[in-house]
Amino acid sequence: MPVSSLRTHSLEREPFAETEYPEDPYPGARPDCSFVHLDGVGYPVLPDETAPSGWRVRTGTGTHPCLDDWLAEHGAAPLDQRRPVLAYGSNACPEKIGWLRTGLGLTGPAVVLRARCAELSAVWSSGLRPRDGQRPAVLAAAPGVTEQHAVWYATPEQRRVLDRCEGRGKRYRLVRLHDSGNVRLDDGTAPRRLLAYTAAGRELAPLLVGGEPVRCTELAQREALTLSGDPAATDGLSCTEIVGEPASP
Template sequence: MSTGEATEPCLDGWLAEHGAAPLSDRRPVLAYGSNACPAKITWLRETLGLAGPAVVLRARCTGLAAVWSAGLRARDGQRPAVLAAAPGVIEQHAVWFATPEQRRVLDECEGRGSRYRLVCLHGSERIRLEDGSQPQHVLAYAGASLQRAALLVGGRPVRCVDVDQRTALALSGTSATSDGLTYAEVCGEPHHDLAGCGAI
C-alpha cells in the first residue's frame, strides 16, 4: 500500500484488516533514488521476497539531496544514487515505514555494511510528510565506500534531479571524502525508539 494522505488511525485500521503490523511496529526509512519508485517494491518482492504491505509516504526534505555516486552498480552497470548534505535545497523523496523484516530486505538490497551503511539521521525535522508531521529518528542508507561516495564534478556533487541516468553514466570526476550529513551509524538491529543514537 502506498499513500500520501492517510492519517495514522485510518492507516492502522487498514493494516489491521490485512493482518499487517501497525505503524508503531514500523521504523521510518528515507527512500530516495530507486527506492522511492513503486517498480522497485515489485522487484524487491519478486527477487528478495519482500512481504506485506509497503507503507510509503511522500516527504519534503530540506538540506539533503540524492546525488549520483562515484561508482557504478555491478548488477546492471547503472550509476546509483547516494545521500549528501545540500544546505538550502528542498527535494521530494519518500519515507518507508518498514517492518523489521522489510528493513532487512532493504539491508540485503543495499549491501548494508559494504556498499551502504544504515544510519539514523540527526535533525530529522528536515523531513516533513504531506500531512505536516515530522517523523523522528529517520533511518537512511548512506554511502559506505569510495564507490558509493558522491561524485564531484567541478568540485560539486551532481543532483539526480538535475541529470538523468543516461547523462550521469558519462560523467567523470572525483569521489567526495564526506557526505556532509550528521548521523549515527546503526549497528545491528535499531533500537525500537532509536533514542540512543549519537552523532558520529
C-alpha cells in the same frame, strides 16, 4: 531524482498497477502521492487528522479506511510499529518494490509516505550498481536545497530486505539522521528517529564534478553514466551509523 520520473497520479483513479511506474532507468518513476504497495498494486494514502493513524487509504471501493485499519485487515503491523527509512532513490518506485518481493522476498504491505526534505539531496554516486551497471544515488548534505522524496515505514523484516538490497556494510551503511526535523511528511509531521542508507566508502561516495556533487534532479541516468570526476571525501551528513539492529520503533 530527475523531474521526469515524478509522475502525477489521479486520486479519482485511485489504485494503480506497479507497472505504471517502471524502475528502468534508475531511479525509476514514482507517483506524486503517498501510497501503500501490495500484490502489484499501489493505493494512494492521504493525510486525515480524523483517522487514528493520521492517514487514510484510497481503496477504489468508495471507502477510505484508516491506514492502521487497512494494515490490520492485511495482517500487518500498524504505523507506530514500523521504523521510518528515508527513500531517496529507487526504493520509492512501485515497480522496484515489486522486484524486492520477487527478487529478495519482501512480504507484507509497503508503506511509502511522500516527504519534503530540506538541507538534503540525492546526488549521483562515484560508483555503478552491480545489478545492471546504472549509476545509483547517494545522500548528501545540501544547504539551501529542498527536494521531494519519500519515507518507508518498514517492519523489521522489511528493513532487513532493504539491508540486503543496499549491500549494508559493503556499499551502503545504515544510519540515523540527526537532523530528521528537516524531513516533513505530507501531514506536516517529522518522522522520529529517521534512518537512511548512505555511502559506506569511496566506492559509492558522492561524485564530484568540477569539485561539486551532481544532484539527481539535474541529470537523468543516461547523462549521469557519462560523468567523470572524483569521489567526495565526505557526504557532509550529521548522522550515526547503526550497528546491528536499530532500536524498536
